[in-house]
Amino acid sequence: MLCPFCSCDDDKVVETRSARNHTAIRRRRECTACGRRFTTYESVERDPIRVIKRDGGREPYDPQKLRRGVRTACVKLPIPSLELDALLDRVENQLHNTLGGEVSTEEIGNLVLRELAGLDPVAYIRFASVYRRYRDLHEFLDEVGTLLKSQ
Numbered sequence: 001m002l003c004p005f006c007s008c009d010d011d012k013v014v015e016t017r018s019a020r021n022h023t024a025i026r027r028r029r030e031c032t033a034c035g036r037r038f039t040t041y042e043s044v045e046r047d048p049i050r051v052i053k054r055d056g057g058r059e060p061y062d063p064q065k066l067r068r069g070v071r072t073a074c075v076k077l078p079i080p081s082l083e084l085d086a087l088l089d090r091v092e093n094q095l096h097n098t099l100g101g102e103v104s105t106e107e108i109g110n111l112v113l114r115e116l117a118g119l120d121p122v123a124y125i126r127f128a129s130v131y132r133r134y135r136d137l138h139e140f141l142d143e144v145g146t147l148l149k150s151q
Ligand SMILES: [Zn+2]
Pocket: 003, 004, 005, 006, 007, 008, 031, 032, 033, 034, 035, 036
């Protein structure tokens, strides 16, 4: 690692710690030439996920888009934002575990719904009504019925 002060490329690690909630390693390094210290972070680089849209087209997975969708479904519900973040992390981890790095919008929706079902029924119904695009009122009521039975 090039020293940011003198550009020498020789250093020794003086401290190694877990960081960013165990998703990164933080290292304090000391330049062997000028003796100054600097910090580096090491984390896993993940392959990009591609989303298969309803029309068969592909687009890069956009985490912000999913976050917006889930947050919208949870507006004005007593759900702590930490819990929402944890939910989104779990969904994203599952997306990264899919083979081939491609996942359909339907699969993403189902992963989120499974999580929301355990979190808040209102958020679940709101999200479901967008993602599943009910064909008619009966389909929507069936979904509500299924949900109420499982409570
Ligand atoms: Zn240096």
